[in-house]
Amino acid sequence: MRTILLATTNQGKITEIRELLAGIAEIISPGNLPEVFEDGESLAENAYKKARSAADFSNMDAVADDSGLFVDGIDGRPGVLSARYAGENADDNSNRQKLLAEMSKVENRKAYFSTVICLCSPSQEFEEALFFEGCCWGTISHKEMGANGFGYDSIFVPDDGDGRTFAQMSSAEKAKYSHRARAIEQFKDALLSMS
Secondary structure (H helix, E strand, C coil): CEEEEECCCCHHHHHHHHHHCCCCEEEECCCCCCCCCCCCCCHHHHHHHHHHHHHHHHCCCEEEEEEEEEEHHHCCCEECCHHHCCCCCCCHHHHHHHHHHHCCCCCCCEEEEEEEEEEECCCCCHHHCEEEEEEEEEEECCCCCCCCCCCCHHHEEECCCCCCCHHHCCHHHHHHHCHHHHHHHHHHHHHHHHC
């Protein structure tokens, strides 16, 4: 089984990705990786920066993702800035509260989540790295609902779900719809074809 370093300290992502790749790849996440400033103009640029930094630091293949929530009614925000929407050191709750406040008088609540995963080897250039993208369309709820998940899960209702937010679903239910799960499915297919 291939061993891949996962370049994140986000425990929610680590758990989700390990579950989705169980039996296909051993995912390690050492937690002592150099910090990367995510100043890319796209999710792909940020995912590459994190994967390349981790690959160079560890001298092994590394995978990183960057995700964003893009809301139609507020010109696509928070977008690439989703993780730090309420400020540089913002937590998930602060980001959700800022978004809900900004959406309080907005009628168009359509939104989509996008995840871009990058697999990168040491010294690999952007054009040579592998990218996998998954999207999930839905709406922003008027209030938080559910206690599972992380990030914006408690205010995002996927279109192809049953009316519940991601945070009201089990991890197995969320995996049926989630942007990250869809990107990981593509990544999983690529890993299987490489082995």
